[in-house]
Each structure stands twice: as structure tokens, then as C-alpha cells.
Amino acid sequence: MVSGRDASPDLDPAPDDWSALRQQAHRMLDDILDYQQHIRSRPVWQAAPDAVRARFQEGLPHAPGDLAALHARFMDEILPYAVGNAHPGFMGWVHGGGTPVGLLAEMLAAGLNANVGGRNQIPVEVERQLARWMAELFGFPDTASGLCLTGTSAANLHAVLVARTAARGPEVRAQGLAAQVLPPLTAYASAGAHGCIARALDIAGIGSDALRRIAMDSAGRMQVDALARAIAADRAAGCQPFMIIGTAGSVDIGAIDPLAQLADLAAREQLWLHIDGAFGALARLAPRLAPQLVGIERADSLAFDFHKWLQVPYDAGFLLVRDAARQRAAFEQPATYLARAEAGLAADSPWPCDLGMELSRGFRALKVWFTLQTYGAARLGEVIDTTCRLAQHLAGRVRATPELELLAPVALNIVCFRHRAVDEATAQRLNQAIVIAVQNSGIAAPSTTLIDGRLAIRAAIVNHRTRSQDVDALVDAVLRLGTTLQ
Numbered sequence: 077m078v079s080g081r082d083a084s085p086d087l088d089p090a091p092d093d094w095s096a097l098r099q100q101a102h103r104m105l106d107d108i109l110d111y112q113q114h115i116r117s118r119p120v121w122q123a124a125p126d127a128v129r130a131r132f133q134e135g136l137p138h139a140p141g142d143l144a145a146l147h148a149r150f151m152d153e154i155l156p157y158a159v160g161n162a163h164p165g166f167m168g169w170v171h172g173g174g175t176p177v178g179l180l181a182e183m184l185a186a187g188l189n190a191n192v193g194g195r196n197q198i199p200v201e202v203e204r205q206l207a208r209w210m211a212e213l214f215g216f217p218d219t220a221s222g223l224c225l226t227g228t229s230a231a232n233l234h235a236v237l238v239a240r241t242a243a244r245g246p247e248v249r250a251q252g253l254a255a256q257v258l259p260p261l262t263a264y265a266s267a268g269a270h271g272c273i274a275r276a277l278d279i280a281g282i283g284s285d286a287l288r289r290i291a292m293d294s295a296g297r298m299q300v301d302a303l304a305r306a307i308a309a310d311r312a313a314g315c316q317p318f319m320i321i322g323t324a325g326s327v328d329i330g331a332i333d334p335l336a337q338l339a340d341l342a343a344r345e346q347l348w349l350h351i352d353g354a355f356g357a358l359a360r361l362a363p364r365l366a367p368q369l370v371g372i373e374r375a376d377s378l379a380f381d382f383h384k385w386l387q388v389p390y391d392a393g394f395l396l397v398r399d400a401a402r403q404r405a406a407f408e409q410p411a412t413y414l415a416r417a418e419a420g421l422a423a424d425s426p427w428p429c430d431l432g433m434e435l436s437r438g439f440r441a442l443k444v445w446f447t448l449q450t451y452g453a454a455r456l457g458e459v460i461d462t463t464c465r466l467a468q469h470l471a472g473r474v475r476a477t478p479e480l481e482l483l484a485p486v487a488l489n490i491v492c493f494r495h496r497a498v499d500e501a502t503a504q505r506l507n508q509a510i511v512i513a514v515q516n517s518g519i520a521a522p523s524t525t526l527i528d529g530r531l532a533i534r535a536a537i538v539n540h541r542t543r544s545q546d547v548d549a550l551v552d553a554v555l556r557l558g559t560t561l562q
């Protein structure tokens with residue numbers, strides 16, 4: 077038995093107990109590998125019974141517990157009741173599936189327990205290498221810098237802070253925006269931009285009202301002439317436009333803004349161009365899709381996630397900034413305990429903590445580094461390509477089925493469709509009921525969104541395990557439930 081009660085002076089097992097811990101460790105590893113290997117035999121998702129939920133009301137444990145018993149609890153009470161994004165039938169949101177390689181790399185990182193805020197250590201070098209790889213992939217210059225973050229929400233916030241400091245000078249960091257007697261800052265994104273962009277402006281103290289939401293064309297792309305007009309109107313009204321945020325892969329339908337035209341306009345207007353490429357940016361790995369992203373190489377900054385299309389386990393977002401000096405100017409900070417030295421542990425500056433708000437931070441880069449090298453960029457690009465082909469397969473089935481209709485064009489891997497009904501009100505109710513019933517069936521997990529006010533069944537195909545049979549199972553379930561629920 078491995079428990080916290082072992083007669084050891086520290087938190088490691090006593091010398092004689094390491095072998096028991098190893099056996100337990102191997103059982104845990106086997107169980108979680110079994111989960112991935114046999115994921116198809118499980119429901120995509122199931123609601124947790126009240127009795128299971130009640131078990132998580134217990135108070136703080138004071139006495140030691142038994143590791144094997146806790147492992148059993150994990151298997152019985154936690155693992156079956158997760159969201160299910162590892163499952164090939166999960167299509168509800170843009171979530172990656174995870175891989176065995178990512179799991180193993182995460183285990184190594186946890187064991188090493190490196191704090192990658194800085195200092196003279198190779199884990200920092202791994203993250204720098206990752207940043208150089210991303211600069212290479214996205215056609216950024218050698219002056220670029222990059223930082224692992226929790227996700228694109230955090231990366232977009234960091235980008236707003238870098239752009240703010242670039243627009244207002246480093247004094248803004250000490251003075252704050254309110255104390256600067258200057259015109260108010262304004263930023264621009266498509267009406268279909270992710271909600272975290274308005275939140276980033278809110279958190280940065282610029283205010284979400286400073287975000288101008290620009291109209292989209294029928295394919296969900298920002299209208300560049302409307303953008304130019306909004307910038308001109310704000311200038312005329314005495315505002316200070318500072319940032320355009322383009323979207324590469326919109327959350328609702330996967331639309332890609334006209335990035336090259338945004339880059340032209342940003343250059344003309346001398347504005348910071350940031351691109352939210354949360355999942356879409358990595359389409360650059362797929363030769364067939366990469367041309368859709370032309371212009372991305374001209375951005376001042378780019379945010380994206382490894383935990384979505386690259387299948388790296390959560391959490392793993394990234395911010396790439398064209399000019400490292402700009403990124404440092406927004407975050408670098410003097411502190412005695414962060415003093416740098418020519419040699420020893422405090423050498424090898426600048427550090428990741430100079431590039432973002434986190435000081436203590438885990439070794440997120442390692443799982444990305446393992447993923448890119450084990451599978452190779454080409455193979456990962458094929459996975460991305462396949463999800464887009466599956467989306468076309470799904471769109472094809474929708475078009476070929478009279479009971480169904482497509483609600484948005486399919487640019488990448490997201491399909492929005494619905495079951496037809498006698499009128500709009502019935503369609504809303506029916507499609508909402510279908511989505512809940514499909515989720516409860518455990519067969520597939522789509523979500524809903526609104527497209528021009530119409531409730532859509534949304535299938536985002538992100539998981540490397542998803543095959544055409546999974547897409548067919550979704551369509552069949554929607555049709556079956558559509559008949560019974562009508």
C-alpha cells in the first residue's frame with residue numbers, strides 16, 4: 077500500500093517503499109493509456125450522477141490517504157465524467173484530443189518540476205527553440221520572440237498589453253492610461269471575433285467599449301472598407317486607434333479575415349496588427365490550407381493554441397511577437413530577486429518572465445517540443461488537413477439530406493447546420509432539443525451557436541481520432557432524434 081502514512085522523513089516513500097510506489101505508478105500509467113487506446117468503447121460524455129457529485133463535498137483531508145484508493149476514485153468518479161474531448165465523437169467546441177506522446181511528455185515535465193520563469197537552465201532554451209520554430213513556421217523575422225501561455229485568451233491579453241505599450245510608450249506602465257492626458261485608445265476586430273478580445277481590453281484597463289466590432293461579409297470575414305471607415309471616424313472624433321485584431325479561424329464558423337488586406341491597412345494607418353489564430357493559424361502546417369493564411373507573416377503579433385489543432389494536452393497557448401524588444405518593453409521589470417548575473421544560475425537573460433506577466437510557470441514547452449518532434453510537422457499538418465476534409469464530408473452529407481440545411485460556409489473544420497422544421501420558432505426548439513439529446517446519447521457531442529439569429533448545430537472537427545464514421549454517426553443521430561423530437 078502506498079500512502080502518505082509511510083515512515084519517511086519527507087514526502088518521498090521510505091527507501092523500502094519505492095518499489096510499491098513504482099508498481100502503483102505503472103498501474104496509473106497503464107490505466108490512462110488504456111483510456112486513450114480504448115476511448116471509442118466509451119460514451120463521448122455522460123452527466124455525473126448526483127451521488128458522484130456529492131462525493132466532492134467532503135472537507136479538507138487532514139489524515140493521510142491511500143494512493144491506490146485515490147487512483148480508484150479517479151477512475152470511477154472523475155475520468156468517466158470529463159467533457160470527453162479525447163473522444164473522436166467530440167465535436168462541440170474547438171478542443172484538441174490529446175495524444176499518448178503529450179501525456180508522456182507532461183509526465184516528464186511534472187517529474188522535473190522545472191520553474192520556467194527564467195534562470196540559467198535548458199528548459200528555457202527548449203521554449204526559445206519552440207519560439208524560433210514558430211517564427212520559422214509563420215515567416216516571422218529573427219527578431220521575433222515567443223512565450224508559452226495557458227491559451228489564446230491569455231495570449232490575446234498579452235498582445236493587447238504589448239500593443240498598448242507600443243502605442244503609448246513605456247511610461248504608460250507606471251502612469252496608467254487614465255493619468256495620461258491623451259485621446260482614448262480604440263481597437264478593431266470583426267463582429268465574429270472571439271469574446272476574449274473584448275475581455276482583454278477590459279482587463280487591460282482600456283475598456284471593452286473601446287473595441288469596434290466591424291461588420292462581416294457573407295463568409296464571416298471582416299469587411300476591410302468598413303474597418304477603414306471606422307478608423308477614420310474614430311480619428312475624426314478625437315480617438316487614438318492603436319490596434320487591429322484579425323481572426324484566422326473564427327470560433328463560430330472558422331472564417332479567416334483577409335489578412336493581407338488587414339496588413340496593408342495596418343501599415344498605412346500605422347496600427348499594430350494582431351492576429352487571433354487560436355486554432356486556424358496552425359493550418360499553416362497543411363500545404364493545401366496554408367494559402368488561406370497569406371498575410372499572417374506580416375502581423376506584429378500572433379496568438380494561437382497548441383492544445384487545439386496540434387493535439388497537445390491542455391494547457392498550451394502561445395504568443396509570437398515580431399519584435400522581441402516590443403514584448404520586453406511591455407513586461408520587463410527590475411526586481412532585486414530577479415537580478416541577472418554574467419554567470420551562474422542568474423545568467424542567460426532575457427528570461428520568459430521578461431516577456432509576459434507570469435513569474436513562476438511550468439514547463440509547457442516540453443509537451444509541444446515532444447509533439448512536434450515525435451510526429452513531425454508534416455504529419456501534424458496532415459491531421460489538420462484531414463479534419464477539414466471530414467468537415468467537407470459532413471457538409472456534403474448535410475447538402476444531400478433534404479431534412480437538413482447548411483447555415484454557414486465551411487472554410488476549415490467547422491460545420492454549422494440544422495434540422496429543418498415548419499417554422500423558425502419550431503426550428504430553434506427542435507435543434508436545441510436535438511443537440512441536448514445527441515449529447516445525452518453519448519454518440520457524439522455537437523454544440524449550438526447562432527448564425528444570423530438562427531440556432532445552428534455546430535460541429536467543430538478538431539480531434540485527430542475522428543473518422544468519417546464518427547461524422548456519419550452524428551448525422552444519423554441528428555436525423556433519428558429529429559424525427560422523434562419533432
Ligand SMILES: *Cc1c(COP(=O)(O)O)cnc(C)c1O
Nearest residue numbers: 227228229270325326327354381
Ligand atoms: C479557442 C479560441 C480562443 C480562446 O482560446 P483559449 O485557448 O480557450 O483561451 C480565442 N479565439 C478563438 C478564435 C478561439 O477559437
